[in-house]
Amino acid sequence: MEYSISQFGAPDAPHCNPETAQVTIIPAPLEYSVCYMKGTEHGPQAILDASSQMELYDEELDCCPIEIGVYTRPVLDYSGMDHAEALKATGQAVRETLEKGQLPLILGGEHSLSAPCIAAVHEKYPDLTVVHIDAHGDLRDEYEGTPLSHASIERRVVDMGIPLLEIGIRSFSPEEAEFLKSGPNIAVVWAYQIARGIAQIPWERLGKHVYLTIDLDAIDPSEMPAVGTPEPGGLSWYQVLDLVREICQRSTVVGMDVVELCPMEGQTRADFLAAKLVYKMIGYRFQQNAK
Template sequence: MLMTNYGGIPKEFSDLKNAKVVILPVPYDGTSTWVKGADKGPEAILEASANMELYDIESKSEIYTIGIHTAKPVTEKSSPEKMTDAVYKEAKKYVGKYYTVVIGGEHSVSFGTIKAHFEKYKNMCVLQIDAHSDLRPEYEGSKYNHACVMARTRELCRVVHVGIRSQCVEELPYIIRENIFYAHEIQNNNDWFEKAVERLTANVYITIDLDGLDPSIMPSTGTPEPGGVGWYQLISFLQKVYQKRNVVGFDVVELCPNKINTAPDFLASKLIYKMIGYKFK
């Protein structure tokens, strides 16, 4: 049975009229260049969420009681440009009224919701957790390819990149050194937390490409890279960001599910739940 309700949350807390959070699935995988399957990511996350304990030990709360509504998926797939516009229009319905969370889908799905948030919130920047900087001006004939999402975002606002460990030479002219925290520089220490937070503006949108995590815990991505961020380092950093800045929304993208190993699906679902909890702590 296809799960359409995050967490299997009772109707009392999943109905839009009672919700503070809207989850918007975008099952799109039109521009990925290696392992395909990110379009199955939202479904896998929702399925995993049904097996997740809804009591959160860390916050000592049942986070879902704030109200979490799962919207109908954005199904436009004819081109990355049209998909981006469809996500933007759908996100505009919710941004500012609800805490809006997009689940992908490949990373190209993020720009539409980033744009919607940028138009709503002044002094906003984007925090990117990712293995790749995604700063190509254009790739394979499109400016809205998954490899270009941060290039488009940089046309709107500042981007702070964390966990980067793969770039192409064409991206180097676009690197702003004080805004990038390479994976090899942040391994085995949290000394960089404060410095990274200082680079963030008052309002922050977070985009998490799951390949930013180490493939030992997140192998289910289209382009896995060794040497990524660990679970506890990631959530400790995110807690710091939520404490110090106003996180206006976020997305979690690039889950490429593997039926043999569902642990990464569960990780993605748990991460979303944790981040919602940090917002409404």
């Protein structure tokens, strides 16, 4: 790609000192198990590039969230690695960020990268809850022969013994439905419940510390067309923002990711949505701390 921004919010971002930043963005162009549209490996760079065109004042929060310090690591280089090695390297980047006392915010890349990131955050915060905003349940034990698949990521979270809250789901296999009925520690808020105004989100499930993973296909394809596996009937921009805001008000978010952007020719609105979502997540997260 010719246009290649290395710091989120650049070129105006003056607050990207790696030592004093409160957030470290980890661009993770991981793509091994994507099954339909390929291209998520270009997602992180598309988000960084779009972020350079974004205004840094947040009218809702009446501040410039970037001033808390947002450092972007060099894009992770997975060349020569197999899927398992790439996941390990991603988890290591999260661990290094946590050791510096910074909040890791990972840009995907395919959703399988969340597993090592969540594992690393869970080591530091054993009382972790995972909130998963997605169109898909991602609860298959394995998919296309691998337990590392992006379609199995939340099953790995369950395997780790971490309570899970899934929101926006509208694509679920019979195997996943059966698994859910077997009583694992999962609550699911379906997209249709949100669309009809009958969703009762079990917020009491959230512990003190939350890891938030957002698969961009949670958002309706009319607003977010650039994903590998689009599903109709998704959440709106403001519905997603309201969820993120509420999560940040109720708990301390100690890790987050935005995954599955699959940049497409002529669909730059998707890259801009992803970049702005990342910025709103940072704003909500630290506005809550400032109160």
